[in-house]
Amino acid sequence: MPTVVELVADPDLGLMLVAGAGQAHREVDAAAVSELAHPGSWLQGGELLLTIGLLLPATVEGCRAYLSELDAAGVRAVGLGLGADLPHQHAPDRLVTAADEIGIPLLTVPDPVPFIAVTKAVFAARARAERQDLEWALRTQRALTAAAVTPGGLLGILTAHRDATGRTGVVLDLLGRVLAESGPGSASLVTALEPLIDSVRDQGLADTGGPHLLPLTTPFTTCLGVTPRPPSTSAPAGAGRCTPWAPGACAAGWWSTVRRIHLPRSRSRAISCRCCRWSWNAGSA
Structure with missing residues (x-):
């Protein structure tokens, strides 16, 4: 599975890690988009949650509660979409502070990059990892089978x-x-x-x-x-x-x-x- 670090390193996405760097090794299983104030019950865990912050709390305490709920639901990272016509043009200090306190990676998604591009990148990286695991298993099976029939x-x-x-x-x-x-x-x-x-x-x-x-x-x-x-x-x-x-x-x-x-x-x-x-x-x- 792709890690947060690997997604940030993808030059086609232009993601920036602005908080929670200590947990950037987390693996991301999927990507989901939600503007709900309490999306935890709609998630399965392992997601990179993408949002434009439409209902983002206005205080550090509110952002801390929001991110704590996501962390408890198993969300691996949060991606905040930025843009001139969107609620945020940069990551709010209150959100960055809360993310660092909780230890959840916070990414910013630049204006030209649509959320669907991030979603496709996550699932493409997951498919590559699964294919590599399958190829390794097949190679290993062949090697063991060959060893079993040799002297x-x-x-x-x-x-x-x-x-x-x-x-x-x-x-x-x-x-x-x-x-x-x-x-x-x-x-x-x-x-x-x-x-x-x-x-x-x-x-x-x-x-x-x-x-x-x-x-x-x-x-x-x-x-x-x-x-x-x-x-x-x-x-x-x-x-x-x-x-x-x-x-x-x-x-x-x-x-x-x-x-x-x-x-x-x-x-x-x-x-x-x-x-x-x-x-x-x-x-x-």
Whole structure:
């Protein structure tokens, strides 16, 4: 999302930051125009509120109350339109004083610039930011998918994740043993995951119902997890070959492995053992 500073830096708009410079890093989600004395209930938050100050209070106290209401409603900044035929040709001192006291950015919109130009600039910058995020996500997904199908194994996936995000990754089994790690700070990640590992281990041992999925790398896009096999199900032939991917062999420890792409909108998944191909449907995510 564009910040107040970025909007001020746009030479086509000619905006000037006259107060609240300490909060100029605020991100602006949208732009709205209102001449209401109390517009807060008509806003959703995140706006750059544009006004010509038609009903602007005549005192510092009144301006303070006006801007406080906007700040409480989540308004990120206020833009005051200036012009020879408008109520204000410059930002009133009372409004500047109140904006500095409250800490809300106050911008001035010069005479030749219509409010619609500011609105379009906000939404264009938002579209660019969303497109960049999408392009990054697609590049990251491709890199992780490529790593998952190459011989690099877990370390290759974690390395691709680190290269794409700059974040450390670690994969643990349910006994808390490190299967793979990448980047600095993996020890602190292991410590942070200990309560989660303990909780899922206890739940898995006590519950004989359906299988459980444990995301073992957090935060992560591609993950390898370990899930318990229901004790009532007999192990398939060749299950003992699964030891490289689980705390114990499939036949002996009733453990199988999960390997999948973790997508936020995914609601169901098929779980299968990578080695012996034994599988079941895990149901809703």
